[in-house]
Amino acid sequence: MNVARRTDAVLLLVALVWGSSYLAAKTATAALPVTVVLFARYAISALACGALVAARRRGRSWTRAELRVGSLLGVTQAAVLVLETYGVAHTSAANAGLIISLTIVLTPLLDRVGSRRLPPSFFLAAGLCVIAVGLLTAGTGLHTPRLGDALMLAAAVVRAGHVALVGRLTAGRRMHPMRLTTVQTAVGSALFLPAAAPHLTDLAHSGAVTWAQLVYLALFCSVFAFIAQTWAVQGTSASRASLLLGTEPIWAVAVGIGLGGERFTLWATLGAVLMVAGTYWGQTIERAHRTVTAKTAEEPSLAATA
Template sequence: MHIARRTDAVLLLVALVWGSSYLAAKTATAALPVLTVLFARYAVSALGCGALAAVRRGRHRWTRAEVRAGSLLGVTQAAVLVLETYGVAHTSAANAGLIISLTIVLTPLLDRTGGRRLPWTFFLAAGVCAVAVGLLASGTGLHAPRLGDVLVLAAAVVRAGHVALVGRLTASRPMDPLHLTTTQTVVGSALFLPPAVTGLPDLVHSGATTWAQLIYLALFCSVFAFLAQTWAVQGTSASRASLLLGTEPIWAAAIGIGVGGERLTLWAALGAVLMVAGTYWGQAIERAHRTGTARTGKATGAAGTPVVAAHASPADGLRQ
């Protein structure tokens, strides 16, 4: 019982850390250009992951498949972070955390790795999420959505594709998660270095508060959260892990409002409730569908791989 509680506490801590990342990123981008923030975050994450990989050297050998897959995923993850970080710079942290959770219902729609067709109730849950996005984007009433909300919505779509790609690349062969993440951080650092060069002097002379936010994003929201999640999910059920990690958008909204001083209008608050309800409902439907498909496949001896879990928290690999 003590171990189970500790595992639950770690998963909740991961969700809390990821939820807090939106406000941290928004604050950091107020002090530095977005691309400079992304380079710093990737570079510090790469150093952290590289140090951990060096400590484990000899016990886990790198493979070419890991480097190839990690390099491709590094590009797609960088695309997600560009859209998401620019988005959070132009909207509230609460909105960003809620809208990005749309990834949970978008991933099964994009993933075609075997399995039966999704039930109609899943599409109904996705529709609830779509309405929620409209309410969150409208804010004070019906008007054109803000640029930040549109960018975060685009990030959710790209992230869903990224998560589906992770499933495709790792379904048929075992790969070390730390090796994949280390490769992604190195690729991201290389991609963001050229456009961030002009902002490096500002980065070097940034204050302690900005550096603390960058280090928090890199080491806590990325490296620590990734390792903690990997450890914790091995000590609980997939359903329980999904439930606990799925609280991320709730933490994002709570921290944005409680710490960042943001406010949700009545329409946006309704959108927040619908988003959380819709993603949890869709997640539950997809999980039940995937479990039923796997059991049917085993019973009939059918070949194929079950659908990849929709809840790659909205976070996979390098988290924002």
């Protein structure tokens, strides 16, 4: 297998792992309180990240910016996972993976590229995604969205804000990604410990299956996915990486139906198709818009040096 194919395979594996995380989280929250699941996921991730950072002692020391930015991002990331985990506990894993993919079209709205406005076609794609959410939450007919679906929708909004914040706080700064992740996981562990403390005995007496799900969420869906994504993106184009990582909702549906025994109604199936189509369309438009904006910004500097 050549380097390009190996890189594509790693990115697809990351998308698969993220897509499967919703069923793993849903199953884990059926056995343990949500706060305990969140604390365990963060604590295991923090220990793993800390060990990796300690194993690579070479290089510069930690900076105040890494600690400050990592702490802030730890709070926003914790907010995302709270909404996601409570949300998936009250809806299907497939619905959770599809609705959270709204982040793809919400992020550019919160993190505009340059001063140019997004083209009207992007808002059409976003509108298509909104219709898809309506069909997904309708199920067998029009009704008030279920609590889980509403929480996943809120998670998509907060996650988009978190992604935009990551870009703004790290732009032009020399920060080690693994150190930022270590700080975030440590902050998350500290935030969830007070709420999880009364139920830690339940965690200690959990069965092997529940522990396997927690370890999977921490080591594979968090630590491995981050490291693998960082490595793979360096070996391919951003466009190709985003295209492959954008298959996450497809894997969420496949895992939810294939392993979780979930079923879609006709309307929900149509919503799933529209969601995937809308997010891919919006992603393509935003990527093209970003490329044009970057080229336009370069033209004045090139003319000045001519």
